Amino acid sequence: xxxxxxxxxxxxxxxxxxxxxxxxxxxxxxxxxxxxxxxxxxxxxxxxxxxxxxxxxxxxxxxxxxxxxxxxxxxxxxxxxxxxxxxxxxxxxxxxxxxxxxxxxxxxxxxxxxxxxxxxxx
Numbered sequence: 001x002x003x004x005x006x007x008x009x010x011x012x013x014x015x016x017x018x019x020x021x022x023x024x025x026x027x028x029x030x031x032x033x034x035x036x037x038x039x040x041x042x043x044x045x046x047x048x049x050x051x052x053x054x055x056x057x058x059x060x061x062x063x064x065x066x067x068x069x070x071x072x073x074x075x076x077x078x079x080x081x082x083x084x085x086x087x088x089x090x091x092x093x094x095x096x097x098x099x100x101x102x103x104x105x106x107x108x109x110x111x112x113x114x115x116x117x118x119x120x121x122x
Contacts, residue, residue: 004046011042015087021057024089026099028106029078035099036107040089045080052077054091073097 014022021039028035038056040048044064047055054067054075068074079092100107 004043004050006042006046006049010045010049010082013082013086014042014045015085016041019059021059022087022089024056024091026054026075026091026093028095028099029092030094033106034108035075035093035095035105045089048077048091049080054093067099068096071097073099073103075099 016022020041022041022045024038024040026035026038027033038054039059040055041057044055044057047053047064047066054077056065056067057063058065074096075091075093076096077091077093079090081090081092082088083090095105098105104110
């Protein structure tokens with residue numbers, strides 16, 4: 001894929017880490033559930049904005065990956081938001097299949113560290 005450039009007005013608002021990355025939190029549109037967190041650089045964000053296909057930077061593979069390209073567990077991006085500090089991106093998506101690399105629907109269902117204090121304890 002040809003390199004894509006991020007709109008300079010958006011790029012100027014991003015606060016990147018030392019590796020040039022910004023965390024991206026992914027939320028499911030239909031349920032409001034937080035599905036996963038990944039990393040984006042300017043090009044990953046530009047690709048996502050242009051295609052509505054969630055595109056991330058894989059730190060371990062050191063390459064771009066489009067969510068679901070090999071697994072079929074796709075994310076159709078409905079909204080992209082930047083937080084007030086410019087240091088976190090929120091993607092609101094329609095998720096098909098599991099969002100987690102384990103195949104689970106969300107990456108945040110494995111370890112409950114602090115239960116809701118309104119729930120009964122057993």
